[in-house]
Amino acid sequence: MNRIKLGLAALVLAMAGPDSGLAELRSERFEIPVPTPNVRKQLNEPSSRQDNTAGRLGRQNNEEAEAPAEPARVYQSACPALLDELVEAEIMPPVKSGQCGERSPLEVTAAGNVRFSSSATLNCRMAGTVANWLEKTRNLAKSILGRELDALVVSTSYQCRRRNNAPTGKISEHGFANALDITGFRFSDSGMITVEQHWQHLPGDGDSENQPPDNDKKTSGAEGRFLKAVRDVACQHFTTVLGPEANAAHADHFHFDLGCHGKTCRYKICE
Numbered sequence: 459m460n461r462i463k464l465g466l467a468a469l470v471l472a473m474a475g476p477d478s479g480l481a482e483l484r485s486e487r488f489e490i491p492v493p494t495p496n497v498r499k500q501l502n503e504p505s506s507r508q509d510n511t512a513g514r515l516g517r518q519n520n521e522e523a524e525a526p527a528e529p530a531r532v533y534q535s536a537c538p539a540l541l542d543e544l545v546e547a548e549i550m551p552p553v554k555s556g557q558c559g560e561r562s563p564l565e566v567t568a569a570g571n572v573r574f575s576s577s578a579t580l581n582c583r584m585a586g587t588v589a590n591w592l593e594k595t596r597n598l599a600k601s602i603l604g605r606e607l608d609a610l611v612v613s614t615s616y617q618c619r620r621r622n623n624a625p626t627g628k629i630s631e632h633g634f635a636n637a638l639d640i641t642g643f644r645f646s647d648s649g650m651i652t653v654e655q656h657w658q659h660l661p662g663d664g665d666s667e668n669q670p671p672d673n674d675k676k677t678s679g680a681e682g683r684f685l686k687a688v689r690d691v692a693c694q695h696f697t698t699v700l701g702p703e704a705n706a707a708h709a710d711h712f713h714f715d716l717g718c719h720g721k722t723c724r725y726k727i728c729e
């Protein structure tokens with residue numbers, strides 16, 4: 459359309475005489491680029507708008523095409539656990555530190571009706587998996603203890619460090635917001651069960667034979683059975699579950715993560 463208009467204008471001016479400014483118009487006409495389909499797509503501009511303001515927009519497009527690249531946008535991912543309201547969480551800006559990082563971290567404050575003692579920075583997969591595990595854990599609290607689970611006592615979530623805080627070695631899954639440490643469970647009656655206080659080393663469990671039970675920490679058994687059941691259910695959901703049976707570093711908490719073990723990521727660690 460504009461080409462036709464400009465063509466007609468050029469014709470009128472040409473008829474008006476050699477000094478009528480035709481040269482200027484010609485040069486202006488040839489400065490007007492018509493965006494190619496690729497440019498149009500790249501700029502995401504509707505074609506009708508370009509048709510209406512082709513001259514002005516054409517120059518703009520030319521400038522934009524030649525302008526330095528915009529600061530890279532970070533494309534974050536939506537999380538099904540958040541969309542489906544399995545967790546209460548806010549999506550946070552990406553975190554990045556050396557080899558550590560997560561593009562779409564969530565700040566999780568609750569899952570189901572169970573609050574977190576403090577918010578946990580988790581990736582989407584962990585958030586959804588924690589929610590699924592926690593739903594079963596709530597049921598275990600009812601069936602084993604007859605109590606209503608109120609809050610999950612969490613400690614470390616995202617933290618850029620190596621495994622077991624070693625100076626060398628692999629980056630911990632905590633460094634990818636792919637792990638959560640849990641020290642205990644709080645109930646609606648204000649009571650609390652902690653891994654440190656209530657875990658029972660049973661005969662035949664891991665290295666328990668080398669670590670005789672500390673009878674001062676033992677209870678009648680329901681709390682210990684609850685923790686054991688919680689650990690076993692966790693092993694169905696997470697790829698790594700470490701507790702007091704794993705080593706001394708986990709004497710007071712459970713560590714859950716979704717790290718990849720083995721070449722096919724199908725191997726699980728449950729200790």
Ligand SMILES: [Zn+2]
Pocket residue numbers: 614632637638639712713714
């Ligand atoms: Zn941990």
